[in-house]
């Protein structure tokens with residue numbers, strides 16, 4: 001029996017296997033509301049056979065969106081549009097569905113990736129950005145306004161309101177986004193946080209706002225439903241946030257009732273050299289798992305069934321999240337199940353293509 005295809009329980013939610021569809025922004029919403037693109041995209045992924053589908057970074061305010069096309073959960077219209085997508089997926093799929101909630105901080109007001117990824121220029125309807133300190137992400141990016149206590153309270157409340165909307169929509173799991181250089185990671189990293197109040201200075205102070213936000217959301221989220229966090233694992237610089245900090249942050253989240261962490265990295269220091277390669281962030285997940293015993297999810301260039309199985313078998317993580325591989329092949333879990341002599345859910349319409357059919361000649365298209 002493969003570990004990858006063994007179940008994983010998080011509070012009352014049983015995930016049928018340990019493959020997570022990693023959250024992936026689609027940059028295709030209008031005023032934060034999803035549309036037909038999302039029906040197609042999530043409809044396809046809901047048939048993927050993965051154990052958990054995490055919906056893209058969904059922002060808790062219009063100002064907190066990365067781009068004009070990012071999804072949000074800050075209005076009744078946003079909630080109705082998301083309800084349509086969820087309803088569509090659930091007609092044909094029993095797959096557990098989670099959502100990532102975030103705020104882009106100083107990387108808000110950006111161009112979509114296919115428009116260049118820079119900050120929005122005059123004429124492209126840019127909006128003011130906010131952060132822990134008045135340090136721009138990179139040269140040419142806007143200087144963020146520093147959040148005072150009232151502004152921090154209102155952002156925390158926006159996270160809580162989005163949590164309540166997600167609960168009302170029947171979403172199975174929420175994940176707080178505190179990585180990739182977005183708002184909460186700018187509090188964590190000493191490179192982007194130069195505050196002199198109780199939210200800056202020591203690591204304990206820099207973790208304060210993300211932890212307060214987590215605690216407020218956890219209190220608003222139903223007790224039987226799991227809540228996780230995508231954590232910042234490293235700035236990949238000598239002087240920045242590192243894996244020991246990630247371990248301390250995960251332990252503090254665990255004490256507040258966090259059910260799992262996904263360990264990602266980068267995105268704060270624009271000039272950092274990230275050693276991207278197969279499984280390049282697995283070591284960060286492993287350090288967190290070994291130090292805290294938390295349910296830990298590894299992410300980043302995990303592309304093969306044997307690779308994923310080995311990460312679990314070696315005790316380096318409890319779950320793997322795949323992003324680009326799931327876009328490349330939305331039925332990746334079917335091929336992985338066939339390779340590992342296991343099974344995963346197929347809709348009855350597709351049952352004749354199941355793992356047992358292939359007797360070793362898996363049709364990946366690679367050979």
Ligand SMILES: Cc1cc2nc3c(=O)[nH]c(=O)nc-3n(C[C@H](O)[C@H](O)[C@H](O)COP(=O)(O)O)c2cc1C
Pocket residue numbers: 022023024025026056057100177180230264299300301302321322323324325
């Ligand atoms: C199109 C795209 C959109 C992404 N959007 C998000 C997002 O909304 N939230 C997030 O935490 N990571 C996001 N990521 C990062 C992925 O979740 C993942 O961490 C990263 O791509 C590395 O994994 P991979 O090698 O399996 O692609 C995105 C990645 C891609 C390719």
